[in-house]
Amino acid sequence: MNPTLDIAPEIRSALEAGRPVVALESTIVTHGMPWPDNAAMAGDVEEVIRAAGAVPATVAVLAGRLKIGLSADERDALAREKNALKLSRADLAYAVAEGRTGGTTVAATMIAAHRVGIAVFATGGIGGVHRGAETSFDISADLDELARTPVIVVSAGAKAILDVEKTLEVLETRGVPVVGYRTDALPAFWSRTSPWPAPLRLDSAQAIARFQRARESLGIAGGMLVANPVPAAGEIAFDVMAGHIEKAVGEAQAQGIAGKAVTPFLLARIVELTGGASLKTNIALVKNNAKLAAEIAIALAGGA
Numbered sequence: 001m002n003p004t005l006d007i008a009p010e011i012r013s014a015l016e017a018g019r020p021v022v023a024l025e026s027t028i029v030t031h032g033m034p035w036p037d038n039a040a041m042a043g044d045v046e047e048v049i050r051a052a053g054a055v056p057a058t059v060a061v062l063a064g065r066l067k068i069g070l071s072a073d074e075r076d077a078l079a080r081e082k083n084a085l086k087l088s089r090a091d092l093a094y095a096v097a098e099g100r101t102g103g104t105t106v107a108a109t110m111i112a113a114h115r116v117g118i119a120v121f122a123t124g125g126i127g128g129v130h131r132g133a134e135t136s137f138d139i140s141a142d143l144d145e146l147a148r149t150p151v152i153v154v155s156a157g158a159k160a161i162l163d164v165e166k167t168l169e170v171l172e173t174r175g176v177p178v179v180g181y182r183t184d185a186l187p188a189f190w191s192r193t194s195p196w197p198a199p200l201r202l203d204s205a206q207a208i209a210r211f212q213r214a215r216e217s218l219g220i221a222g223g224m225l226v227a228n229p230v231p232a233a234g235e236i237a238f239d240v241m242a243g244h245i246e247k248a249v250g251e252a253q254a255q256g257i258a259g260k261a262v263t264p265f266l267l268a269r270i271v272e273l274t275g276g277a278s279l280k281t282n283i284a285l286v287k288n289n290a291k292l293a294a295e296i297a298i299a300l301a302g303g304a
Contacts, residue, residue, distance in 0.1 A: 004096045007116055008069025014055040015117050020297035022049050022290065023068075023113035023121040023151070026060035029075070030084035030103030031264040032124065033279065039079035041283050043072065045122070045290045052294035059112045061087060064099035068116050078103070086260050088141045106153065107145035110223065119212075119300055120152045122293035124286045125159035125189045126225065128167030130262060131249060138259070139170065146223045147174035152212055154293040156285040157187040157194070157227040160238075161245050161266045164188065164196060171225065172199065177215075179208060181228045181292060190281045191238040192229040205295035212300065228292050234284030236277060244273040 007015075014021050024045060029038045046056035058070045060078055067074065078084065078101070085102030087095050092108045095101070104112060106126050113121050127140025140162075146153065158167045164186070171178055180186060180198025188194035202208050212224060229235075248269040257265050271279045 004064070005066045005115070006068065008057070008067075008071070011055055011057045011069040011116075018301055020054040020294065020301040021057050021118050021120075022054050022293045022297050023109055023118045024049075024056055024058040024290070025104050025106060025109040025121070025123050026058055026078060027086055027103035027105050028124055028286065029060075029079050030081060031086050032267060033282070034268075035079055037279060037283070039076050041286065042075050042079060044283075045286055048287050048290045049122070049294045052291050052298070054294035054297045056290075057113070057118060059104045059109045061085075061092070061095045061100065061102045061104065063101055064096050066092075066096055066112060068112060068118075086264075089145060090141065105140075106142040107140070110145050110149045110151045110153065113151050114149050118151070120154065120293050120297040122154045122286070122290040124282055124289070125155050125157060126153065127263070128158040128162040128164070129170055131161075131163045132253075133163060133166065136258070138262070143167070143170050143174060143176070146171065146176045146225060148221065149223050150216070150221065151223045152208065152226060152293075152296060153223055154226045154228055154289045154296065156189050156230050156289060158189070159263065160189040160191065160194075160241055161249065161263065161270070164194060168196060168199070174222070175220075176222060176225055177211070178225045178227060179211070181208075181226055183227070183229050187227050187229040188238055188241070189285065190230065190236045190241050190278055192232060192235045194238055198227055205292065205299045208296050209299035226292070226296070228285075228289050230281060230285035231288055234281050236274065236281055241278075244270050244278075247273060
């Protein structure tokens with residue numbers, strides 16, 4: 001028994017039986033989308049994972065309890081919560097100690113997933129090096145977490161609002177493999193391609209599972225980033241998004257928005273600038289990542 005940790009019975013049973021489980025973050029619920037889109041998306045993504053043959057495990061902190069798996073009522077309450085914290089490695093334990101409620105970032109979700117033995121995690125896009133980091137030093141803790149915690153993270157690349165080129169450089173320096181799934185170009189979140197090549201390429205969930213097992217057999221620590229392009233029907237072209245991003249970033253700088261507030265501001269502003277199209281794309285890419293993550297979890301569980 002752990003006095004601060006609750007593992008949903010379905011997830012505990014799956015882990016004990018060696019069945020495939022996929023972790024899901026919750027800042028996309030608390031900070032990434034407005035109500036009621038966030039609640040609908042969270043439920044739909046869990047169903048995508050179930051349909052693919054794995055068990056979903058949404059991670060969050062509710063009133064000081066680290067939850068591995070949420071009930072429908074808990075998910076709905078989190079989606080409505082207006083004062084949720086945005087939790088990363090630095091403040092995950094703070095929320096537990098102080099009885100607070102918060103959504104877990106990529107870093108915090110990786111910590112929680114590894115703590116209970118979940119090897120695969122699906123998200124929208126990871127955090128990274130923010131634009132202007134050469135003076136602000138604003139670099140997401142997600143990158144260090146990928147370097148230290150052995151969880152496969154399936155995303156649509158780094159969030160395109162970031163300095164993607166510098167993010168790739170930091171990941172390379174930290175020894176984190178970045179795998180383009182069926183692509184030679186790094187996906188740019190809302191866009192299937194970008195000017196940057198994917199450092200590695202694999203074309204099946206089975207190949208990704210083999211790669212991870214090889215890393216483990218060689219004693220190589222840390223996680224892996226799988227960059228999965230958004231489906232073509234849902235993408236927004238890179239050059240179109242670049243214009244919206246530049247406008248939103250300029251507005252954030254003019255308003256003095258910094259730190260953890262930057263990403264939620266930019267994502268919300270871009271929804272406005274795209275007339276809601278970016279939100280639809282965000283939902284499409286999260287579902288797509290969840291499906292691939294389930295396939296990878298199944299491959300790992302089956303030894304393929």
